[in-house]
Amino acid sequence: MNILVCVKQVPDTTSIKIDPIKHTLIRTGVPSIVNPYDAYALEMAARIKDAVGGKICALSMGPEMAKDALKECLSVGADEAYLISDRVFGGSDTLATSCIISTAIKLLEEKNGAPFDLIFCGKQAIDGDTGQVGPEIAEHLDRALITYAYESQIEGDAIKVRRESDEGYDMLLAHFPAVVTVEKTPYEPRYPSIKSKMAARKAQITTLTSAEVTVDENSRGLKGSPTKVKSTYTAEVQKNGQTISGLDGSLAGAKIASLLFDAGIIK
Amino acid sequence: MILDEETLELRDMVREFVDNEIIPNAPEYEKKNEFAYPILDVAINEMGLGCLCQPEEFGGAGLSNVAFLTLSEEIARGDLGIATTLFGNCLATYPVLIAGTDEQKKLWFDTLDEKKYAAFCLTEPNAGSDAGGVRTSAVADGDDYVINGTKCFISNGGIAGIYTVLAVTDPKKGVLGLSAFIVERDRDGVSIGKEEDKMGMRLSNTTEVIFDHVRVPKDHLLGKLNRGFKIIMETLDHSRAGVGAFGVGIAQRALEEATKYAKQRVQFGQPVANFQAVQHILADMAIEIECARQAYLHAGELIDAGLPYKMESAIAKTKGSDTAMKCAIDGLQVLGGYGYMKEYPLEKLVRDAKILQIYEGTNQIQRGVIAGCLLKKY
Numbered sequence: 001m002n003i004l005v006c007v008k009q010v011p012d013t014t015s016i017k018i019d020p021i022k023h024t025l026i027r028t029g030v031p032s033i034v035n036p037y038d039a040y041a042l043e044m045a046a047r048i049k050d051a052v053g054g055k056i057c058a059l060s061m062g063p064e065m066a067k068d069a070l071k072e073c074l075s076v077g078a079d080e081a082y083l084i085s086d087r088v089f090g091g092s093d094t095l096a097t098s099c100i101i102s103t104a105i106k107l108l109e110e111k112n113g114a115p116f117d118l119i120f121c122g123k124q125a126i127d128g129d130t131g132q133v134g135p136e137i138a139e140h141l142d143r144a145l146i147t148y149a150y151e152s153q154i155e156g157d158a159i160k161v162r163r164e165s166d167e168g169y170d171m172l173l174a175h176f177p178a179v180v181t182v183e184k185t186p187y188e189p190r191y192p193s194i195k196s197k198m199a200a201r202k203a204q205i206t207t208l209t210s211a212e213v214t215v216d217e218n219s220r221g222l223k224g225s226p227t228k229v230k231s232t233y234t235a236e237v238q239k240n241g242q243t244i245s246g247l248d249g250s251l252a253g254a255k256i257a258s259l260l261f262d263a264g265i266i267k
Numbered sequence: 268m269i270l271d272e273e274t275l276e277l278r279d280m281v282r283e284f285v286d287n288e289i290i291p292n293a294p295e296y297e298k299k300n301e302f303a304y305p306i307l308d309v310a311i312n313e314m315g316l317g318c319l320c321q322p323e324e325f326g327g328a329g330l331s332n333v334a335f336l337t338l339s340e341e342i343a344r345g346d347l348g349i350a351t352t353l354f355g356n357c358l359a360t361y362p363v364l365i366a367g368t369d370e371q372k373k374l375w376f377d378t379l380d381e382k383k384y385a386a387f388c389l390t391e392p393n394a395g396s397d398a399g400g401v402r403t404s405a406v407a408d409g410d411d412y413v414i415n416g417t418k419c420f421i422s423n424g425g426i427a428g429i430y431t432v433l434a435v436t437d438p439k440k441g442v443l444g445l446s447a448f449i450v451e452r453d454r455d456g457v458s459i460g461k462e463e464d465k466m467g468m469r470l471s472n473t474t475e476v477i478f479d480h481v482r483v484p485k486d487h488l489l490g491k492l493n494r495g496f497k498i499i500m501e502t503l504d505h506s507r508a509g510v511g512a513f514g515v516g517i518a519q520r521a522l523e524e525a526t527k528y529a530k531q532r533v534q535f536g537q538p539v540a541n542f543q544a545v546q547h548i549l550a551d552m553a554i555e556i557e558c559a560r561q562a563y564l565h566a567g568e569l570i571d572a573g574l575p576y577k578m579e580s581a582i583a584k585t586k587g588s589d590t591a592m593k594c595a596i597d598g599l600q601v602l603g604g605y606g607y608m609k610e611y612p613l614e615k616l617v618r619d620a621k622i623l624q625i626y627e628g629t630n631q632i633q634r635g636v637i638a639g640c641l642l643k644k645y
Contacts, residue, residue, distance in 0.1 A: 191284055193315035194277060194328040194338075201273060 001054030001154070003045045004108070004116040005078065006101060006137070007038040009062055009069035010127040034069045037122025039076075041182035043189040044152055045120050046077030052154050055079045057108065057116070061089065061101055067205045074200035075192035081203070082108065086210040088217070093225035094128075098136030100220055104213045105141065117176040118159060123148050123183045131181070138179035146172050147181045268564050274334045281341045284314060289345030297469045297615070302426070303349055310353060311383055316342070318379055320357040320364065325376040332567040336512040340560070343516025347619040348470025350513055352384070355422040355471070357509070358627075359385035361502040362431045362447050366490030371449060375429065378451060382428020388418040388450075388476055389433050389499060396632050398433065398496060399442045403478060405434035412436075412488065414450065414481040417460065422626075424474035425459045428452045432478070433495050440493060447495035449487045456481035467618030504577045505570065506627055507584035511563035514587030514623045515556060521591075521598030521616050522552045528602050528611075539601075548601055552594045559583075559590040578640035585633040588623035595620040 011030045019026050034042075045056050058073035060066045061084040070081035084104050092100060109115045119141075121134035131147075138145035150169070151162040159178060163170045174180070192200070210220075218224055242259070244252045260266045270278070288306055296303040311317035319335045321327020330338075335357075343350040356379065363375045379385050394400035403416025414434055418424070430450045437444030450457065460475025490498050526549055529540035539545050563583040569576035599606035599613035606613040624630045 191309065191314045192280055193313065194319070194330065195315055197277060197280055198273065198328060201276065 001048060001052050001118070002112065002114065002116050003048065003054060003056045004105060004119045005038070005042045005045050005056060005058050005073065006119065006121045006134070007042065007058055007060050007069055007073055008035045008122070008125045008127075009033070009060065009066040010035045010125050013126050032065065032068065034072050035122050035125045035127075037124060037126070037182060037184070039122075039189045040185045041120040041122050041180075042073055042077055043187065044149065044180075044182050044185060045118070046190065047187075048118070048152070048154055049077065054117075057082065059084070059101065059104065059108070061085070061097060061104075064207075070205050071200045071203060072192070074203050075196045076190050081205045082208055083205055084208045084213055086213075088210050088221055089215075091222035091225065092220060093227035094130050094132040094136060095226060096215075096220050096224035098133045098140060099224065100213060100215050101133065102137050102140035103215050104208055105137070107208070107212060115177045117157075117178075119143070119177070119179045121179070121181045123181045134179060134181035141177075141179070144174040144178040145180075146174050146178065149180050149182045150184075151186060152180065268333070268561070268568060270333070270337060270564075274331070274337055277330075277334060278337050278341055281314075281316070281338050282344075284310070285341055285345035289342070289349060293346040293349060293470060294612070294615070297346075297348070300469070302472060303346075303470050306349060307352060307383075310342075310349070316353055317383060318356040318360055318376075318385075319353070320360055321376060321379075322364070322372075325372055326380065327376075332508070332570040333564060336508055336563050336567045339509050339512040340516040340519070340563075343513035344520045345516075346470055347513060347517060347622070348468045350516065351422055351468055351471040352426075354506075354509055354513070355387065355427075356385045358502070358506050359387040359423070359427070359429070359431045361505050362387070362489055362498050363449065365501050365505075366447065366494075366498045367449075370486070371489065375449060378429040382452070384423045384426045385429050385431070386421050386423040386427035386476065387502070388421050388424075388430050390418060390420045391416065392419055396629060398445065398499060401433055401435055401445060403432065403434045404438070405436050405446060405448060407436075407485070408482075410485055411482040412448065412485060414448065414456075414478040414483065416478050418476045418478075419460075420463065420473055421476045422471055422473055424476045425462055425472045430457075430476065431489070433499055436495075437493055442496040444493055445495040445499075446492055447489040447498045448483055449489060450478070450481060450483055454481050454483065466621065467615065468622050503628055504580050507580040507633070508563050508566035508570070508576070510623055510627050511559065511566065511580075511583030511585075511587030514584075514589070514591035514620070515560045515563060517591040517616050517620050517623070518552065518556045518559065518587075518594035521594040521613060522549065522556060524612055524616075525549060525552070525598035525601035528605070532602075545601060548597050552597055555590045555593060559586045562586045578637055581628075581633040581636040581640075584623075584627065585630045585637070588620070588630060591616075591620035591623050 009032050012033045016030050017026045049056055056078045058070050058078040058081040060070050067083055070083055074081055089100055124131035135145055146161045148163050149161040150164045153160050158173050158175045161172045163172060244255050292306060293303060319330055323329030363372055391401055405412040405414045432448045432450050433445055435444055436446040456479040458477045460477050463473040465473060529545050530538050532539045566576050566579040566583040569579055595616040599617055602611055602613055605611050
């Protein structure tokens with residue numbers, strides 16, 4: 001089993017403070033961590049490796065300091081790690097990022113002589129919260145995609161995934177090669193061991209630059225990014241739904257009609 | 268001393284484990300009077316904290332003593348019982364590292380890797396500070412030694428899969444008639460006696476271990492015949508610095524809890540941390556803690572450098588354990604009435620701290636060791 005896990009280094013948002021005057025994030029002194037959903041994705045991959053054997057490669061894109069995040073991955077299950085890092089990739093939005101990452105994945109697959117059976121990503125990063133890069137990678141690589149995996153198991157040449165939702169859960173099956181994005185799993189990521197931590201510190205992490213990861217300049221960096229951020233704000237969650245229960249169909253219908261009427265939605 | 272990057276990273280990793288797993292969960296085990304196996308399973312199987320002195324060539328991490336002691340402080344900051352359980356493995360291992368052959372080390376670490384726990388069997392009802400009082404005997408018989416006797420107050424006694432045991436091999440020669448042995452738990456005649464009901468350190472397993480005509484092959488003798496006392500004294504010299512680190516862990520926890528509380532507790536219209544009377548208690552705790560920490564780190568540095576460390580190790584133990592006792596009591600005072608209640612961790616720290624002034628050589632014995640070194644030196 002050949003597995004790739006995509007990870008992002010993010011600021012630890014639990015320790016970010018807001019500037020009370022400027023209302024901006026104070027980023028200085030905030031520690032960087034592996035995006036928590038990526039850590040769950042890596043743990044899911046590591047459990048698959050424990051169960052059926054194989055190799056896990058961790059891949060990240062970002063500045064040199066993102067190597068710290070990759071070293072953390074090496075201490076909790078990853079066997080090798082690569083960092084995509086180049087100034088020309090700076091300013092990339094999710095589309096450009098997924099284009100660059102997909103190109104790097106193809107490069108690694110060429111080197112391995114085979115596609116990764118599974119590519120894991122976190123469902124989203126806790127800094128941007130877009131949740132787009134994983135699905136976009138699947139699109140660029142033309143692979144099957146399962147999002148929001150909660151639990152998974154390997155069945156022959158396919159992965160079976162449980163995806164939870166408000167209404168219940170789905171059981172989904174995708175044949176290799178596939179992309180899976182992972183949400184908070186029912187288990188916590190493992191702790192590193194003293195030995196794995198010491199080995200990870202000394203590990204060499206290969207940097208992939210624009211010399212190897214060749215992406216058209218209109219598809220990378222600011223030029224390749226159609227997204228323009230005009231402003232950011234926290235959307236208010238509005239959950240106004242009401243459940244009518246304990247009434248039979250016609251009475252419940254009448255009740256709904258009267259509620260809608262009272263609210264001025266129907267006249 | 269300034270810790271290197273690697274040690275700091277390992278410390279942070281263990282600190283995260285302590286903060287997430289030990290501090291929130293250990294009190295529950297203590298309350299239920301249950302051994303904290305689930306926490307220890309993660310510590311040993313997942314994180315490899317089972318025997319931090321295990322050399323690299325026998326499957327261990329090969330940590331420096333400075334790193335080992337730094338991690339010991341962290342674990343004790345979480346819970347002394349858990350720290351003593353893990354450290355008990357090292358205490359039992361030191362005689363093997365000091366005097367064992369490669370075959371003996373292999374046997375030892377293979378067994379320890381499989382059974383997870385080991386115990387050091389020195390103390391007997393009549394042999395505490397005075398190792399010369401040991402009555403457990405080992406008599407040569409063909410290719411074996413036959414061991415008879417009862418050891419008491421043995422940390423990990425009831426859970427260990429393998430023991431190091433000090434026994435009399437020549438009753439006429441006093442401490443020069445003692446020898447050290449490796450004994451596996453599953454040998455005929457090894458049994459567990461009474462489990463102690465202790466004031467503190469509740470998550471450490473402390474029992475009698477009984478040897479009733481236990482046969483061990485002659486290759487289980489550690490070092491030379493009748494040279495066991497020296498091995499044990501070296502073991503204790505080494506392990507004492509670890510007790511110092513434990514003391515600093517307890518004191519540090521007391522300081523953190525007391526400081527947090529003082530900032531929250533409002534009396535006379537303001538947090539009590541604003542009062543100089545409280546600030547000075549906290550500052551004095553910090554002073555003692557930093558001195559005690561440097562004392563154990565210095566002992567660790569000496570051990571790593573291969574320099575003599577007998578006196579410094581005894582100083583680290585005495586300073587660390589006295590600091591734990593003082594800071595636990597003073598920290599409790601900062602919490603006032605709440606400090607006396609089981610709802611807050613201070614009363615437990617007081618109960619735990621006390622053992623550090625007693626085990627691995629009482630602080631009176633330590634002062635004797637220190638004075639002995641001084642009298643030789645000047």
